[in-house]
Amino acid sequence: MAAFDIVLIANRGEIARRIIRTVRAQGLRSVAVYSDADADAPHVGEADSAVRIGPAPAAESYLDVDAVIRAARESGAQAIHPGYGFLSESVDLAQACAAARIVFIGPSVEALQIMGDKVTAREQVAARGVPVVPGFDAGGLSDDQIAVRATQVGYPLLVKPSAGGGGKGMEIVLDEAHLDAALASARRVAKAAFSDDALLLERLIARPRHIEVQVFGDKHGAVVAIGDRECTLQRRHQKVIEEAPSAGLPDGVRERLFEAAVRAAESVEYVGAGTVEFLVDADAPDEFFFIEMNTRLQVEHPVTEAVTGLDLVALQLSVAAGEALPAVPPVTGHAVEARIYAESPEGGFLPSTGRVLRFDAPAGVRVDAAIETGSEVTGFYDPMIAKIIAHGPDRSAALEQLDEALSRTVILGVETNVGFLRRLVTNERVMAGDLDTGLIDTLLPFAAASPSPRMVASARRVLLHETEAATTRLVQETSSRRAGGVWAALTDAGAAEVAFLTDGGQILDAETDAEASLPAAVDADGAVWVSEQGRVARLRPLDRRARMKHRLAARQPESAATAPEARAPMPGNVVAVHVEDGATVSQGEPLVSIEAMKMEHPVLAPHDGTVHLLVAVGDQARRGQPVATVIPHAESADSEGAS
Structure with missing residues (x-):
């Protein structure tokens, strides 16, 4: 591998750390890049050297081609590995690498150009006999013309950006009445994410399975298929669970998929x-259709590595250095990967940010993590913070091993989907291999069980320990008898009566005789995070006065009126304002849209009335921040009359 000996990784998080491991194992030096938000991130410290490339927003750092090339020159790197996401499929980066005589660890500029556009890619592979879903390119068409073509193809339809991937900007349209809104949303997201609002419309397969084939090509003209993966378990077009090989494909279909994938790559x-990604109809699994080709390493590549024994990053490095592909090894056993996201399943999967108070990774399985204890999870990047990969002799064993590993995963300080993942991998349909991309929706809404007595007791133990430690520090610092009396007063007044309030508004009393040995930690706001068997609760301590206040409020009849404020459900950037200030709105009408961690969420009017906007496009909103007020019509009339 003499073509280069210093590799810059133009990425962050778990994929940067994963690439660094292989680069080091190959005897090469690694260079990390980082934004201001990632200055203390694990991948920065693990690389041989690191270069700052800009402020926190991705557009000003990880997506800045010029900054990446400058970092490569500054560090002496002769090759750039883009990982996935960000610039991994960027024609501009590949061209800039060629101009700077830096090896781009990826395909040719031409391949990126053709496969990076879904319309062009569709035409390219169709010409080679690869089956495609019925649909059309909406480029250059008016909305009226799109509506005509959509009717000809037939509803339901899937609207998706021609550029980009990862499900971003995709909209399902059930009938013509919803087409205009879907087009507007898809264009807005596509323009913001990919700087290209061109759209492609395809017929929606009612019960699709998402099957992909890992391909590899070398500079000597060889192209091979290295196994398939099942990526059907998705939510909002984002993969959640992936496995290799696919579950229960009919005889002969796998071989036909491999042949079609190789033809597409060739x-x-x-x-x-x-x-190369395909849709397989769950009700007619002998049929499959090309979706797109991702010209990069995939998030789910570890399951292929587990069943083949290959290091796909090492293979990327060797191919980039001009070496020939080795023979494809046979598949052994079954592997399943779960993506851990910083999000709240109970809160509609809204993103969660904050400091990781504690991270305990399970032993006995592969864990690729972006975080460690003390890491900061921000709203600037993708919410995926870790992956857990289990490998067993068969599918059932792999799923069981994954569930057991998730039960031993501890992440405190940010909400995650670990508890939901456990419910998913133990679902009867999942275990039976009866999969389609709508399966997760059948498990929603997700409601976590109330914290157990052990969780509450553990929270009490940690809270009292922290209080005692803080009081001890105060005594040591001030030598004050009064400070010492604080702890004595707390214990004498009834530490045994400590109560907690859940984020859902439930008051829980701690049982003093319950076992209390679960992982727990206190955050900066004084709330206690506690974990048991993969589920986590955030418990806010209540003193006697606060406990009485909450209980009295609970006994009062609920008011029929709703609060006038429309609040941000998550921290993020205001990407759209849907109404004018002073407009009359109806309950449930979208007021503004907020985007964070690749998710766009509308804020709705709490009731009928007159809206007064408190934010504009481009503003940053905090979680819970009022973004608009809606004054009921009666109140508006009273105000006008009084004036």
């Missing part, structure tokens, strides 16, 4: 790691 003389 059509662009593909070099490096790529993934």
Whole structure:
């Protein structure tokens, strides 16, 4: 591998750490890049050297081609590995690498250009006999013309950006009445995410399975298929669970998928790691249709590594250095990967941010993590913070091993989907392999069980320990008898009567005789996070006065009126304002949209009335921050009359 000996990783998080491991194992030096938000991130400290490339927003750092090239020159790197996401499929980066005589660890510029546009890619592979979903390119068409073509193809339809991937900007349209809104939303997201609002419309397969084939090409003209993966378990087009090989494909279909994937890759003389994605109809699994080709390493590549024994990053490095592909090894056993996201399943999967108070990774399985204890999870980047990969002799064993590993995963300080993942991998349909991309929706809404007595007791133990430690520090610092009396007063007044309030408004009393040995930690606001068997609760301590106040409020009849404030459900950027200030709105009408961690969420009017906007496009909103007020019509009339 003499073509380069210093590799810059133009990415962050778990994929940067994963690439660094292989780069080091290959005897090469690694260079990390980081934004201001990631200055203390784990990947920065693990690389041989690191270069700052800009402020926190991705557009000003990880997506800045010029900054990445400058970092490579500054560090002496002769090759750039883009990981996935960000610039991994960027034609501009590949061209800039060629101009700077830096090896781009990825395919050719031509392959990126063709496969990076869904319309062009569709035409390219169709010409090689690869089946595609019925649909059309909406480029250059008016909305009226799109409506005509949509009717010809037939509803339901899937609207998706021609550029980009990862499900961002995709909209399902059930009938013509919802087409205009879907087009507007898809264009807005596509323009913001990919600087390109061109759209493609395809017929929606009612019960699709998402199957992909890992392909590899070398500079000597060889292209091979290295196994398939099942990526059907998705939510909002984002993969949640992936496995290799696919579950229960009929005889002969897998071989046909491999042949179609190789033909697609050969059509662009593909070099490096790529993934050809297909839809398989769950009700007619003999049929499959090309979706797109991802011209990069995939998030789910570890399951292929587990069943083949290959290191796909090492293979990328060797191919980029001009070496020939080795023989494809046979598949052994079954592997399943779970993506851990910083999000709240109970709160509609809204993103969660904050400091990781404690992270305990399970032993006995592969864990690729972006975080460690003390890491800061911000709203600037993707919410995926870790992946857990289990490998067993068969599918049932792999799922069981994954569930057991999730039960031993501890993440405190930010909300995660670990508890939901456990429910998913133990679902009867999942275990039976009866999969389609709508399966997760059948498990929603997700409601976590109330914290157990052990969780509350553990929270009490940690809270009292922290209080005692803080009081001790105060005594040591001030030598004050009064300070010492604080702890004595707390214990004498009834530490045994400590109560907690859940985020859902439930008051829980701690039982003094319950076992209290669960992982727990106190955050900066004084709330206690506690974990048991993969589920986590955030418990806010209540003193006697606060406990009485909450209980009295609970006994009062609920007011029929709703609060006038429309609040941000998550921290993020205001990307759209849907109404004018002073407009009359109806309950449930979208007022503004907020985007964070690749999720766009509308804030709705709490009731009928007159809206007064408190934010504008481009503003940053905090979680719970009022973004608008809606004054009921009666109050508006009274105000006008009084004036």
